[in-house]
Amino acid sequence: MTSPARMRPQHPATHRVVDLAETFALVVPPDATPLDEALTATGVTVSSADVADGDVFVAVPGLKVHGATYAAQAVAAGAVVVVTDAAGAVLVRGAGLSVPVLVSPDPRELAGPLAAHVHGHPGRDLVTVGVTGTNGKTTTTYFVDAALRAAHATTAVLGTVELKVGDEAVESPRTTVEAPALQGILALARERGAGAVAMEVSSHALALGRVRGLTFDVVGFTNLQRDHLDFHGDMDGYFRDKARLFAPEQARRGVVVVDDEWGRRLAATSPIPVETVATHVGDPVGDDADWAVVAADIGLDGVGSTFTLRGPDGARHEAASPLPGLVNVSNAALAIVLARAAGVELATAIDAVAHAHEIPGRMERVVERGDGFPLGLVDYAHTPDALVLALEAVRPITPGRLVLVFGSDGDRDQGKRPIMGQIAARLADVLVVTDENPRSEDPAAIRAAILEGVRAERPSGTDVHEATSRAQAIRDALALATDQDTVIITGKGHEPTQEIAGVFHRYNDRDVLLAVRAESTRARAESHA
Ligand SMILES: CC(=O)N[C@H]1[C@@H](OP(=O)(O)OP(=O)(O)OC[C@H]2O[C@@H](n3ccc(=O)[nH]c3=O)[C@H](O)[C@@H]2O)O[C@H](CO)[C@@H](O)[C@@H]1O[C@H](C)C(=O)N[C@@H](C)C(=O)N[C@H](CCC(=O)O)C(=O)O
Numbered sequence: 001m002t003s004p005a006r007m008r009p010q011h012p013a014t015h016r017v018v019d020l021a022e023t024f025a026l027v028v029p030p031d032a033t034p035l036d037e038a039l040t041a042t043g044v045t046v047s048s049a050d051v052a053d054g055d056v057f058v059a060v061p062g063l064k065v066h067g068a069t070y071a072a073q074a075v076a077a078g079a080v081v082v083v084t085d086a087a088g089a090v091l092v093r094g095a096g097l098s099v100p101v102l103v104s105p106d107p108r109e110l111a112g113p114l115a116a117h118v119h120g121h122p123g124r125d126l127v128t129v130g131v132t133g134t135n136g137k138t139t140t141t142y143f144v145d146a147a148l149r150a151a152h153a154t155t156a157v158l159g160t161v162e163l164k165v166g167d168e169a170v171e172s173p174r175t176t177v178e179a180p181a182l183q184g185i186l187a188l189a190r191e192r193g194a195g196a197v198a199m200e201v202s203s204h205a206l207a208l209g210r211v212r213g214l215t216f217d218v219v220g221f222t223n224l225q226r227d228h229l230d231f232h233g234d235m236d237g238y239f240r241d242k243a244r245l246f247a248p249e250q251a252r253r254g255v256v257v258v259d260d261e262w263g264r265r266l267a268a269t270s271p272i273p274v275e276t277v278a279t280h281v282g283d284p285v286g287d288d289a290d291w292a293v294v295a296a297d298i299g300l301d302g303v304g305s306t307f308t309l310r311g312p313d314g315a316r317h318e319a320a321s322p323l324p325g326l327v328n329v330s331n332a333a334l335a336i337v338l339a340r341a342a343g344v345e346l347a348t349a350i351d352a353v354a355h356a357h358e359i360p361g362r363m364e365r366v367v368e369r370g371d372g373f374p375l376g377l378v379d380y381a382h383t384p385d386a387l388v389l390a391l392e393a394v395r396p397i398t399p400g401r402l403v404l405v406f407g408s409d410g411d412r413d414q415g416k417r418p419i420m421g422q423i424a425a426r427l428a429d430v431l432v433v434t435d436e437n438p439r440s441e442d443p444a445a446i447r448a449a450i451l452e453g454v455r456a457e458r459p460s461g462t463d464v465h466e467a468t469s470r471a472q473a474i475r476d477a478l479a480l481a482t483d484q485d486t487v488i489i490t491g492k493g494h495e496p497t498q499e500i501a502g503v504f505h506r507y508n509d510r511d512v513l514l515a516v517r518a519e520s521t522r523a524r525a526e527s528h529a
Pocket residue numbers: 046047048049059060061062063064065066067068070173174175176177178202203204205208231
């Protein structure tokens with residue numbers, strides 16, 4: 001599989017380093033030899049591990065270590081020049097390296113614009129949509145991509161799950177890649193003929209300049225909930241970092257969900273023009289919003305939702321979310337308004353979103369109800385709040401019993417294990433407790449902690465099962481369920497591996513669920529033969 005760092009254009013432009021120095025006011029340190037006028041560069045990176053031949057290595061002062069510490073590795077991998085700050089230049093000189101060095105007061109801020117310049121500003125040739133917020137980024141981004149795909153032959157979608165350009169996808173190292181990697185991927189997308197890109201923009205990315213150098217056509221805000229305060233300090237700091245996306249150098253216009261106070265604050269203070277969307281039916285906030293969800297119900301397919309979206313002109317549009325639950329009505333409404341702002345016809349956007357049910361690991365409909373099989377869903381919910389939301393979303397679409405396969409991560413928040421158990425026992429009917437990513441912990445001990453919470457809520461232990469492998473848990477769940485039931489497998493979502501005792505085993509809930517269904521279909525056919 002291609003590494004994310006290799007997602008770059010096949011035919012990069014070549015730039016003279018002296019020209020880059022002049023354009024970005026980079027200076028040669030006083031005691032260094034002047035730049036060779038013939039020296040050229042074709043790419044940019046901030047990580048020595050990602051260097052390609054001909055790269056500029058931008059060595060940033062990190063939160064833990066100075067990037068210039070890795071200049072030797074970068075040069076060995078093919079970097080032709082190091083751009084860093086004054087402290088970095090001292091480190092490179094101290095290491096006795098002969099590589100040319102250029103100094104910038106703020107290399108982290110520079111990395112994005114420099115990479116955008118080197119790759120010929122690919123973002124300007126694409127329709128670009130960015131989505132930020134605590135929850136719903138992935139789902140909304142895929143809904144937007146579905147709408148963009150209805151209007152463009154080739155698109156790119158970038159986020160937590162994958163980096164996908166046309167039909168080529170690689171696993172994503174994080175929600176928003178580093179600024180130079182982003183520009184490289186955009187350049188690749190342009191080279192492959194893509195017309196549009198939808199991407200997730202995390203708060204870390206905004207704080208660390210990963211989208212600098214790109215001005216989005218449209219950006220969206222989902223919501224803000226308590227998260228990542230270790231990094232952002234407090235909610236105000238977290239909000240300020242998110243709000244950086246709504247600035248003229250980052251985006252031309254925005255769409256903001258105003259269901260929470262943070263969305264309302266953002267809409268009221270945004271320096272770029274924004275449209276507002278209210279998604280809670282009956283909330284008076286909807287009266288003043290440009291767009292409002294004024295009715296929502298379970299969809300005709302018995303899984304998703306239908307809803308009515310009132311537009312700024314008062315017209316009512318019948319729309320649908322293919323995924324269960326009201327949070328996905330919210331995500332779908334935002335995506336429709338974002339896609340429209342990005343130039344997709346409203347009716348086209350509504351239709352495309354209504355059919356976008358293959359979002360990897362986000363309430364993903366893997367097995368449809370029927371032929372004796374339950375509805376089978378895979379969801380990433382791995383926190384108590386998300387588990388509540390997921391189970392509440394699935395209950396109304398479940399005529400029979402709600403069967404939950406779940407576990408909890410090792411080497412992470414131990415306190416949530418019994419809480420997850422309690423929630424599961426309260427909101428699901430049949431539980432199969434199993435392993436998630438045990439990492440260095442004893443899997444049985446993690447399951448025991450979950451089961452303690454289960455017992456507190458359901459002392460009888462009725463319909464509570466334990467399975468020592470996740471694949472077995474899925475097999476058990478499917479064997480226990482009828483076609484009136486729903487099986488939901490939570491915790492790992494799209495993850496392609498399971499981490500056990502330091503080893504990453506290839507494993508994916510969706511694949512296993514499909515394999516188990518196929519096994520059962522075969523077994524049934526044989527028993528009828
Ligand atoms: C907290 C955080 O976001 N840290 C980011 C920050 O790291 P840092 O300043 O500590 O970097 P450092 O380790 O001190 O290294 C300094 C520089 O040396 C470079 N280096 C380092 C080691 C090496 O061998 N070679 C090398 O070149 C690094 O690439 C870096 O440029 O700057 C680095 C690049 O300049 C990022 O790679 C790094 O992201 C780390 C890996 C990370 O895990 N970030 C997570 C928290 C993150 O960004 N998450 C969000 C999603 C959050 C969510 O919503 O859940 C995301 O967008 O994925």
